[in-house]
Amino acid sequence: MSGKVMGTRVVRKEDARLTTGRGRYTEDVQLPGMLYAAMLRSPHAHAVIEHVDVSEAERMPGVVKVYTGRDLKGRMGPIPTAWIPPNSDLKMVEHPALAHQHVRYVGDGVAMVVASSRSEAEDALEAIRVDYRPLPAVHSPLAALEKDAPQIHEDAPDNVALHWTVGTPVEEAFRKAEVVVKRRFRQQRLIPNPMEPRSAVAQYNASTGEMTLWATTQNPHIHRVLVSGILGIPEHKLRIVATDVGGGFGAKIACYADEILAAYAARDLERPVKWTESRSEHFLTTTHGRDHVDEVELAGTRDGRVTALRVKSYANLGAYLSTAAPGVPTILFGLIVNGAYDIPYASTEVIGVFTNTTPVDAYRGAGRPEATYLIERIMDAYAQEIHMDPVQVRQKNLIKKDQFPYTNPFGLTYDSGDYHQALDRALAKLDYPALRREQEALRRQNKYIGIGFSTYVEMCGLGPSEVAGAVGFQGGLWESALVRVHPGGKVTVFTGASPHGQGEETTFAQIVADRLGLPMEDIEVVHGDTDRIAMGWGTYGSRTTAVGGGALARATDRVIAKAKTIAAHMLEVPEGAVEVEQGRFHPEGQTDRSVTIQEVTLQAYLAWNLPPEVEPGLEASAFYDPTNFTYPFGAHVAVVSVDPETGEVRLLRYIAVDDCGPVINPMIVEGQIHGGIAQGVGQALYEGAIYDEDGQLVTGSFLDYAMPKARFFPRLELDHTVTPSPHNPLGVKGVGETGTIASTPAVVNAVIDALAPFGITDLEMPLTPPRVWEAITQSKGGRVS
Amino acid sequence: MTERLSIRMMVNGQTVAGQVEPRTLLAYYLRDDLGLTGTHIGCDTSQCGACTVLMDGAPVKSCTVLAVQADQCHITTVEGLASDRVQRAFQEAHGLQCGFCTPGALMLSKWIVEQRPSSSETEIRDLLDGLICRCTGYENIVKAVQRAVRMAEEDAPETAVGREVSS
Numbered sequence A: 001m002s003g004k005v006m007g008t009r010v011v012r013k014e015d016a017r018l019t020t021g022r023g024r025y026t027e028d029v030q031l032p033g034m035l036y037a038a039m040l041r042s043p044h045a046h047a048v049i050e051h052v053d054v055s056e057a058e059r060m061p062g063v064v065k066v067y068t069g070r071d072l073k074g075r076m077g078p079i080p081t082a083w084i085p086p087n088s089d090l091k092m093v094e095h096p097a098l099a100h101q102h103v104r105y106v107g108d109g110v111a112m113v114v115a116s117s118r119s120e121a122e123d124a125l126e127a128i129r130v131d132y133r134p135l136p137a138v139h140s141p142l143a144a145l146e147k148d149a150p151q152i153h154e155d156a157p158d159n160v161a162l163h164w165t166v167g168t169p170v171e172e173a174f175r176k177a178e179v180v181v182k183r184r185f186r187q188q189r190l191i192p193n194p195m196e197p198r199s200a201v202a203q204y205n206a207s208t209g210e211m212t213l214w215a216t217t218q219n220p221h222i223h224r225v226l227v228s229g230i231l232g233i234p235e236h237k238l239r240i241v242a243t244d245v246g247g248g249f250g251a252k253i254a255c256y257a258d259e260i261l262a263a264y265a266a267r268d269l270e271r272p273v274k275w276t277e278s279r280s281e282h283f284l285t286t287t288h289g290r291d292h293v294d295e296v297e298l299a300g301t302r303d304g305r306v307t308a309l310r311v312k313s314y315a316n317l318g319a320y321l322s323t324a325a326p327g328v329p330t331i332l333f334g335l336i337v338n339g340a341y342d343i344p345y346a347s348t349e350v351i352g353v354f355t356n357t358t359p360v361d362a363y364r365g366a367g368r369p370e371a372t373y374l375i376e377r378i379m380d381a382y383a384q385e386i387h388m389d390p391v392q393v394r395q396k397n398l399i400k401k402d403q404f405p406y407t408n409p410f411g412l413t414y415d416s417g418d419y420h421q422a423l424d425r426a427l428a429k430l431d432y433p434a435l436r437r438e439q440e441a442l443r444r445q446n447k448y449i450g451i452g453f454s455t456y457v458e459m460c461g462l463g464p465s466e467v468a469g470a471v472g473f474q475g476g477l478w479e480s481a482l483v484r485v486h487p488g489g490k491v492t493v494f495t496g497a498s499p500h501g502q503g504e505e506t507t508f509a510q511i512v513a514d515r516l517g518l519p520m521e522d523i524e525v526v527h528g529d530t531d532r533i534a535m536g537w538g539t540y541g542s543r544t545t546a547v548g549g550g551a552l553a554r555a556t557d558r559v560i561a562k563a564k565t566i567a568a569h570m571l572e573v574p575e576g577a578v579e580v581e582q583g584r585f586h587p588e589g590q591t592d593r594s595v596t597i598q599e600v601t602l603q604a605y606l607a608w609n610l611p612p613e614v615e616p617g618l619e620a621s622a623f624y625d626p627t628n629f630t631y632p633f634g635a636h637v638a639v640v641s642v643d644p645e646t647g648e649v650r651l652l653r654y655i656a657v658d659d660c661g662p663v664i665n666p667m668i669v670e671g672q673i674h675g676g677i678a679q680g681v682g683q684a685l686y687e688g689a690i691y692d693e694d695g696q697l698v699t700g701s702f703l704d705y706a707m708p709k710a711r712f713f714p715r716l717e718l719d720h721t722v723t724p725s726p727h728n729p730l731g732v733k734g735v736g737e738t739g740t741i742a743s744t745p746a747v748v749n750a751v752i753d754a755l756a757p758f759g760i761t762d763l764e765m766p767l768t769p770p771r772v773w774e775a776i777t778q779s780k781g782g783r784v785s
Numbered sequence B: 001m002t003e004r005l006s007i008r009m010m011v012n013g014q015t016v017a018g019q020v021e022p023r024t025l026l027a028y029y030l031r032d033d034l035g036l037t038g039t040h041i042g043c044d045t046s047q048c049g050a051c052t053v054l055m056d057g058a059p060v061k062s063c064t065v066l067a068v069q070a071d072q073c074h075i076t077t078v079e080g081l082a083s084d085r086v087q088r089a090f091q092e093a094h095g096l097q098c099g100f101c102t103p104g105a106l107m108l109s110k111w112i113v114e115q116r117p118s119s120s121e122t123e124i125r126d127l128l129d130g131l132i133c134r135c136t137g138y139e140n141i142v143k144a145v146q147r148a149v150r151m152a153e154e155d156a157p158e159t160a161v162g163r164e165v166s167s
Helices: A118-125 A169-174 A220-231 A257-269 A279-285 A368-385 A390-397 A419-430 A430-445 A465-470 A502-518 A544-571 A597-606 A666-686 A736-756 A770-776 B026-033 B085-092 B102-115 B123-130 B139-153
Strands: A035-041 A045-051 A064-069 A109-115 A130-134 A159-166 A178-189 A199-205 A210-215 A238-241 A273-276 A289-300 A307-318 A343-353 A446-455 A480-486 A492-493 A523-526 A578-581 A584-587 A619-624 A634-644 A649-659 A717-720 B004-013 B014-020 B052-055 B058-061 B073-077
Touching: A035 A118, A035 A257, A035 A279, A045 B014, A045 B139, A064 A118, A064 A257, A130 A273, A130 A465, A169 A289, A178 A368, A178 A666, A178 B123, A199 A257, A199 B004, A210 A257, A220 A257, A220 A770, A257 A273, A257 A584, A279 A465, A289 A368, A307 A368, A343 A597, A368 A446, A368 A736, A390 A419, A390 A446, A390 B052, A419 A446, A419 A634, A419 A649, A419 A717, A430 A446, A446 A736, A480 A597, A480 A634, A492 A502, A502 A523, A502 A544, A544 A578, A544 A584, A544 A619, A544 A770, A544 B058, A578 B058, A578 B073, A584 A597, A649 A666, A666 A717, A666 A736, A666 B139, B026 B052, B052 B102, B085 B102, B085 B139, B102 B123, B102 B139
Parallel strands: A035 A273, A210 A238, A307 A343, A492 A523, A649 A717, B004 B073
Antiparallel strands: A035 A109, A045 A130, A064 A109, A159 A343, A178 A289, A199 A210, A199 A273, A289 A307, A446 A634, A480 A492, A480 A619, A578 A584, A634 A649, B004 B014, B052 B058, B052 B073
């Protein structure tokens, strides 16, 4: 029999297949008679398509068909946007799957070739002749707002995609402020780069009208809704499969043109069609992340109390509105810019801007890293301004344990927490006073180390759906679970969440195993297939365990309730007098007489002798809508060294104390934090998309875009506190994004701290050696006075 | 008709022979022609290492090798690793999340464990430089390599994965 597995380091059920080459990713799907699609993409950032000639391409070996934007016009719907923040005056510009008149960024789709092989399709792309009339392009959001800037969409005057404000009045607080600190922070554009490129395999059955689309998505059911609308295939004849997905980080939330074009061709040609992006295409066409300019003002007292915060953000949304894009710099950012601090007055104004760049959408953290960066950076700037230690400023302003539930200036209700405790733990691990003394001693030897803090909070597990509607998300935010106990006592769990690396095949099995008293091996978690799971909303925003786990806990408890009724009947005792323990049902206080869950299940299916009114079978489903968001929090500390001769930053230590509520599998939670930290450090030190003046993406491959490598990191030092959330049955808060959210400002604060002797107070990310070196050489003649 | 060349190689202990276009990369030959889809292609500039296989015992990025260059060679892919201690170490140390870079990580790690077993943690991190993993932050990949080295030292039998680990 099984012991308790919740809270233990159970190895992952996923790994047996993933370590033996038996995973089934979309690109692995091979079908008889399959054709391959390849996309011709605009080499111009902004141009009018004058003429497209595909005649030569059509005659190339192996080519079955070539499609242009004109061919598809009116035959399929545009690529939709699914988040319309209220009162934002959002300009819903048209986004055709293939451009038929204008191209608006380098990578915009112009034509699709379908051929017998991958290489033949790619060869034929080169034979397509397109006459472009180039137009002036603009890639920065501030430049796009200037008066004489090129207009990207006719129906979005001045390139303004949205304009949104939220918060309390702050003017009086600023008037009365003893201290005002102003900063302009640039959140550079990042490229998500999950290691699996996007891919699609479409198979159409002309006799039934059924379409199966294997696709690299984080949310197959949302795709079913959207693809159904775009292609006019009713939902009951459309199956989206995303069983093994090689990471997403937000970039696989969006509904993209390419996957739908593959499906269009499969239906048109009545042959299976595969399309897989190259990494170069990923850089150009899969959504990017961040890209803000944030103007931040903080008002406070001389003795370290923050009294107000004012934020004005320019968010680059790229050439078109991606699926969730409008919600990222507004709802997911603007409502939480006060971070973990009790700030009485705060306001956010966001201007979303169209530019001739790849569309921007959610990227790990989505809005919350941007919010956390600006508040954590300006808290340090404030501390410096009033000559106070950055830890002390944080301690003075962190929301106190007894203030929960805490309502922030934007109306969010933070669930629970002990923010000071997390910081105290981090400080203890760090030995802060000793490290400050060491820093002082090293400075006298012209060696520079810095200590940076980030005491963050984030919001995830979004819901209830009523709130989703109120904030303009065009979907629900509940989650579904179905727990089916089979006659032999094995269990299949069907979840509407769609994990793609987060390990819920394991953690969800842990939840069910303990509740039903069955061994892990007897429980299979099924996800990522719209034919096997009725409905769900997918995996993003650290929602899976909080919301999907909540649904699962409820469904499992319903199974137990029914099993108890049957067990009571079998034991011939009243239902209320049955106890369940480790998969055995026994009369209260009588452990010598019992029936096992397997025996009960068998009876449930045989139905020879069920209690009156009890139907045969043993399964239950739940559609769980959370009562509110969850708010993971913690304290991260980075210790860095900066070499003044080269500008090189080394991460010496990294301490992370996180609170994601009760931990189901510590091994998996730690893994999420490790990976999250690496991505956040990537933004701070290495990564950044760069466009040139013509709108060409200069950083278009792993040769030019610096991804974090193993040698960049010390061993990470993790600790945690546990504060359950009252907002879901498991009390869990979510952990998928915390590392990324917390780590970027911790590292930048550490570098700025190291550079304090040079009088450097801010630097733009990423803090690459040339950038740091230049700042040092330009400061006070490059020498410490 | 494009010219095709005959090749023959030993893949995971079995002889395979076929005809390929000269431009066919080993990675595509393994995946598309041999159906060995365990080897993944994560980039087109030979940086990510997801496609790493062992060629005559040495790790190579199979997207950088033409199939014809592998003619007469011994190739080991992740499918040929069955029940290797490196796989077990990756499972027990949680050295993978989405699993996409994992085949390459395993092949590279197998080589480290067998050819550079006395590497320090810093050296292991340097040896992993040809691998990009977006999920793990590398922390647990490094631990998995160290764990596999320990297993090899203890000559642990290559048996089933322990169900609960306390690393």
